[in-house]
Amino acid sequence: MSTIRAGRPGNLIVNAANEPVTAYRIVKGVHRNDPSMLDAFRSNCELDARPRGLEVESAIIHFGLSMYLRPELAAGTARRWPRIGRHLAEVRLKPNNGFCWAHTAQPGHITVWGRPLQLFACIADILAVGDWS
Amino acid sequence: MNYVLLSGTGNLIDSYGEEAAARAALQRIVDGEPQAAEDVALMTYDEQGQPVGDPIFASALSAVR
Numbered sequence: 001m002s003t004i005r006a007g008r009p010g011n012l013i014v015n016a017a018n019e020p021v022t023a024y025r026i027v028k029g030v031h032r033n034d035p036s037m038l039d040a041f042r043s044n045c046e047l048d049a050r051p052r053g054l055e056v057e058s059a060i061i062h063f064g065l066s067m068y069l070r071p072e073l074a075a076g077t078a079r080r081w082p083r084i085g086r087h088l089a090e091v092r093l094k095p096n097n098g099f100c101w102a103h104t105a106q107p108g109h110i111t112v113w114g115r116p117l118q119l120f121a122c123i124a125d126i127l128a129v130g131d132w133s
Numbered sequence: 134m135n136y137v138l139l140s141g142t143g144n145l146i147d148s149y150g151e152e153a154a155a156r157a158a159l160q161r162i163v164d165g166e167p168q169a170a171e172d173v174a175l176m177t178y179d180e181q182g183q184p185v186g187d188p189i190f191a192s193a194l195s196a197v198r
Contacts, residue, residue, distance in 0.1 A: 044142055052146050073183065077184050108182030
């Protein structure tokens with residue numbers, strides 16, 4: 001049985017970002033003006049990727065973005081699958097943008113929902129994966 | 134351990150508490166969408182959320198059949 005931490009998708013606890021939350025998104029771009037950067041903040045659904053796995057039965061997963069609460073966790077994933085990206089966008093989710101997030105999958109992983117341009121505007125820094133052990 | 138299917142976009146596709154179930158799910162995805170073979174990876178994470186080992190792709194599953 002597939003699992004989503006905090007229960008099956010029907011029991012997923014979704015948090016509104018009423019307080020600032022800092023999260024780390026694996027990105028391919030080296031700096032925020034890189035042409036690929038905005039697409040890095042589009043969900044699989046927005047990228048017209050067909051739903052797979054849990055995305056089929058739970059559209060909320062298809063609409064979400066994977067992020068990590070600690071940079072070393074994101075960096076570890078990126079190092080093992082560099083195709084995803086070799087940099088981390090430090091994203092400071094600010095209140096009043098409609099952002100939501102939930103703990104999903106492994107500890108430290110969250111799914112974030114938000115409009116791409118507003119997420120893009122919340123990039124505080126771009127970090128090289130190699131900066132984290 | 135947590136067994137997580139990630140897409141090439143870096144986004145979560147699914148997660149499992151058992152490796153066999155995750156491998157079966159990966160195989161089902163690729164059976165229905167062969168072009169996903171290199172676009173979906175099975176990652177393993179420990180209880181602290183740290184990745185363990187290398188990602189597994191469907192091509193590796195076929196190799197051990």
